[in-house]
Amino acid sequence: MPTFFEMKQVVTPGDLIAEDDYIAGENTYAEDNKVYASRMGIVEYENKKVNVVALRAFYIPRVEDIVIGTVVEVGFNGWTVDINAPYQALLRASDVLSRPFKPQQDELSQVLDAGDLIVAKIIAYDRTHDPQLTVGEPGLGKITRGQIAKVTPTKIPRVIGRKGSMISMIKQETGCQIILGLNGIILITGKTPEDEELAMMAIHKIEEESHTSGLTARITQMLSEEKTKREEIKK
Amino acid sequence: MSQKSEKLIDKKGLRLDGRKSDELRSIKIEVGALSNADGSAYIELGKNKILAAVYGPKELHPKHLALPDRMFLRCRYHMAPFSVQERKSPAPSRREIELSKVIRESLEPSIFLEYYPRTGIDVFVEVLQADGSTRCASITAASLAIADAGIPMRDLVVACSAGKIDDTIVLDLMDTEDKMGTADVPVALMPNLNAITLLQMDGILTSEEFDKALNLALEGCIKIYAIQKEALKAKYVSVKEVEE
Numbered sequence: 001m002p003t004f005f006e007m008k009q010v011v012t013p014g015d016l017i018a019e020d021d022y023i024a025g026e027n028t029y030a031e032d033n034k035v036y037a038s039r040m041g042i043v044e045y046e047n048k049k050v051n052v053v054a055l056r057a058f059y060i061p062r063v064e065d066i067v068i069g070t071v072v073e074v075g076f077n078g079w080t081v082d083i084n085a086p087y088q089a090l091l092r093a094s095d096v097l098s099r100p101f102k103p104q105q106d107e108l109s110q111v112l113d114a115g116d117l118i119v120a121k122i123i124a125y126d127r128t129h130d131p132q133l134t135v136g137e138p139g140l141g142k143i144t145r146g147q148i149a150k151v152t153p154t155k156i157p158r159v160i161g162r163k164g165s166m167i168s169m170i171k172q173e174t175g176c177q178i179i180l181g182l183n184g185i186i187l188i189t190g191k192t193p194e195d196e197e198l199a200m201m202a203i204h205k206i207e208e209e210s211h212t213s214g215l216t217a218r219i220t221q222m223l224s225e226e227k228t229k230r231e232e233i234k235k
Numbered sequence: 236m237s238q239k240s241e242k243l244i245d246k247k248g249l250r251l252d253g254r255k256s257d258e259l260r261s262i263k264i265e266v267g268a269l270s271n272a273d274g275s276a277y278i279e280l281g282k283n284k285i286l287a288a289v290y291g292p293k294e295l296h297p298k299h300l301a302l303p304d305r306m307f308l309r310c311r312y313h314m315a316p317f318s319v320q321e322r323k324s325p326a327p328s329r330r331e332i333e334l335s336k337v338i339r340e341s342l343e344p345s346i347f348l349e350y351y352p353r354t355g356i357d358v359f360v361e362v363l364q365a366d367g368s369t370r371c372a373s374i375t376a377a378s379l380a381i382a383d384a385g386i387p388m389r390d391l392v393v394a395c396s397a398g399k400i401d402d403t404i405v406l407d408l409m410d411t412e413d414k415m416g417t418a419d420v421p422v423a424l425m426p427n428l429n430a431i432t433l434l435q436m437d438g439i440l441t442s443e444e445f446d447k448a449l450n451l452a453l454e455g456c457i458k459i460y461a462i463q464k465e466a467l468k469a470k471y472v473s474v475k476e477v478e479e
Binding site: 087 | 274292351352353382384390428467471472
């Protein structure tokens with residue numbers, strides 16, 4: 001049962017990673033008992049499973065994911081939402097209004113209009129149907145303030161950190177509220193634009209240096225340095 | 236055709252640009268050359284200069300083209316008006332439409348089209364400067380652009396041409412050799428799967444000559460593949476090294 005790459009090595013699509021007993025995991029495929037990479041990325045073995053952590057990928061909807069999207073179209077009984085995925089998502093009017101939806105009486109564009117940003121959860125999606133969203137849970141709904149940051153969707157786990165260590169540190173250091181859309185869009189709301197800017201800086205630094213180790217410590221250091229710098233300017 | 240009498244290969248066995256019969260032109264490949272596209276690549280093969288850009292997978296317009304069981308791959312091969320000696324009309328010619336189809340069909344087997352049904356991928360190939368074997372260079376660049384866009388694929392596709400000039404089988408034809416030569420055999424290959432995705436022949440070859448040309452082109456493909464792979468890795472590895 002040979003393997004042709006070591007842990008953490010970079011592979012390109014089509015590279016033969018392992019033979020025989022191995023199982024194809026993420027971003028790989030199996031043919032004739034051989035496991036090949038299907039995306040450019042970094043090899044990881046998990047017992048007999050071979051995974052490739054993709055360096056470039058796009059967001060694929062999954063049920064229960066929290067995403068941040070832009071309303072692109074107001075329809076007859078709902079909205080079409082761009083969630084940064086190959087498929088556009090649907091949000092039904094009856095989901096947003098607390099009472100039954102009456103087309104004669106309710107003007108949908110007054111509730112949400114094209115260009116509005118929403119935090120939503122995916123409640124249904126499969127190969128044959130476009131993803132469907134809901135905003136009927138606490139924390140979901142129209143975004144009224146804050147700033148938006150965009151990162152590659154594959155890097156969201158890095159922004160969260162191990163057991164949420166990274167994101168809770170940024171929240172604590174900057175005093176901002178941060179909502180991570182699993183589709184790579186991040187909402188930052190702070191007390192002042194300066195706080196938001198600080199959190200934004202941290203997130204962009206994470207995206208650029210996502211493949212390096214000891215990142216949480218460096219981000220903490222960067223944030224405290226920035227903060228003292230700003231204190232001095234104020235004085 | 237006064238040039239026809241001119242020799243394409245000199246007494247030493249060297250070609251017009253000083254190459255040996257089994258030598259490739261110099262190749263430079265850059266991945267991620269464009270920032271607005273989802274994936275992109277730029278290739279220089281001798282005097283050829285070609286840009287490839289990929290968008291998608293995304294919702295397909297017009298919607299009636301969407302397929303219920305797989306992605307729709309759309310290719311556009313286009314030559315810039317300034318890419319050749321005489322100004323070329325920017326409107327798509329018969330040849331460009333055909334090459335769009337040829338490139339699409341050679342890329343199709345490499346992509347997992349069935350993963351994301353009802354969506355579409357757009358591949359744009361823009362030839363900035365042409366000097367023979369543009370279809371091969373285009374396929375090599377387009378495949379890299381698709382990989383750069385993060386689209387799942389079975390293998391990269393790499394293409395190379397061989398042909399016959401002055402009764403010799405040679406690798407990687409340039410424009411004059413293509414026009415004055417006897418035959419041209421472009422080949423596209425998925426190297427790891429050892430599968431040919433494009434095989435054409437323009438001109439006259441005996442079956443022995445054809446075998447020889449095909450094998451030569453396949454060898455060329457393997458050489459280009461190594462460069463192609465390095466180019467794809469370089470985009471990410473260079474970032475890594477700077478930080479470490």
